[in-house]
Amino acid sequence: MTSLFVSSPYVAPANSLKRLMIQVIVALLPGTLTYAWYFGPGVLINIALACLFALMFEAAILKLRARPVMAHLGDYSAIVAAWLFALCLPMHSPWWLVLVGIGFTMIAGKHVYGGLGFNPFNPAMVGYVVLLISFPREMTTWYLPGSVSGDTLTLGESLAYSFGTADIQQWDALSSATPLDQVKTGVGQQIAISEIRLSPLFGQLAGKGWEWTSLAWFAGGLWLLVTRTIRWHIPVALLLGVMSMATLFYLADMESYASPLFHLLSGAVIIGAFFIATDPVTAATTDRGRIVYGLMIGCLIYVIRVWGGYPDGVAFAVLLANMCVPFIDYYTQPRVYGEQ
């Protein structure tokens, strides 16, 4: 018997897919809890339902594709995709909405391309965009944060709503436009931003509830940076993109364009910058490419918000940038040392 020859590297890698995914989930926790604190337990129900459906779809498809089921379920990648997808949904979405969205996330977003690592588009955003295009009414029924309506639904009420056993009309008074929605329609009706900001939906920085949730995403994102789970290029470039566009137009006309701070802390910009755009599979892979990719998403978010048909544009911006990734990577290859 000869001893088995072991080649380098001799140090076991500290990171694995599973560890990476768990780190992302941990980083999502502060934001998720803040979100649930302001908007009620519907947020948590969405996440639980989405994770459950995602594991079911993942297991079923892996079985159909004759792949090892438990090994892939155990890497938590389905959970992370489902979690991000659920955070995009309005609270108190009916269960079938979650089911359809997760179905598209897992099948059309991931497995038709060959599974994790082969998908050109961010799966969670694919599922969300399918829902946004297909079910405009259900996807735009947003509920007021408890700090505005003075009334947060209990867990039981939220469950009853998700499973359709309670009357929808009963809570119609609680639903409203999001701050981004309100700015968009207000500006469309020639109302000045300073007047729109007087609505009870708005807090110190952006929307009430939304601003603190965004700051909590930011905290989670910083932790991802500190633990080196993500690199700084994409989030910094993305935030810079939104910020520079917003500053430019804000300085040009303060009454028609909302402040840069409002744009940063509204909607999905922060969670998009740290958690969605940084998906290692669908993002650009070179450092310069990552900066181009982040800037592109940032500018597209602002363009879609201000001149597009939807109040927020993170999902569309990420998918459009995903399409350009092969192109970006091709033109940003680092120069090999010693070559021209």
Place this chain on the structure above:
Amino acid sequence: MTMQSEITRNGLWSNNVALVQLLGLCPLLAVTSTVINGLGLGIATLITLVLSNSIVSLIRGFVRNEVRLPVFVLIIASVVTIIELSMKAMFYELYLVLGIFIPLIVTNCAIIGRAEGFASRNPVGPAALDGLMMGLGFLLVLVLLGGMRELIGFGTLFAHAELMFGDGAKSLMLEIDPDYPGFLLAVLPPGAFFGLAILIVAKNWFDLRPAAQRQPTPAVAESA
């Protein structure tokens, strides 16, 4: 296998215009939002195929090889114009719904493909049968895709049947659930691509099943 049954089999299944040749996809993807739209365009294409195949076959001895394609195009364009004017006269509302896609039948590659590939080399009888079967295969896919998209997208079947069969046909409409929220994606263009892909997958899966799983059918020798 006789020639007739081979032509039939080719047109309906093994060489289906939409599922195997993937021809005529533009109208296929664009108008199949409901069963009735699919049926209307399917019938128009079917009649065009039969007529153009027959005429091309009839004149195949008189047309020089160098100018055959322009002649085929002229024939097809004339036939489509006749059908367009007839639809305008008989099914005006359906004509409005299908719009540009009726004159666009001229550009359906399946039609010139059959004229060039089959009708110009065969006598009238087989050519007409080929047109009929190819057209029928296309029509079946149009109706099936239209049905899938209508059912998923609107939750109905045979809506607006009155466009084709008169006011008495309004009762044909089936509605699965009045509260069905509608799945817009199925009606929008992506739904057509998803639907067609699913149909092609289903056909290929059916064809590729291992022989052991198949029902014992009388073996039919596939002629080369």
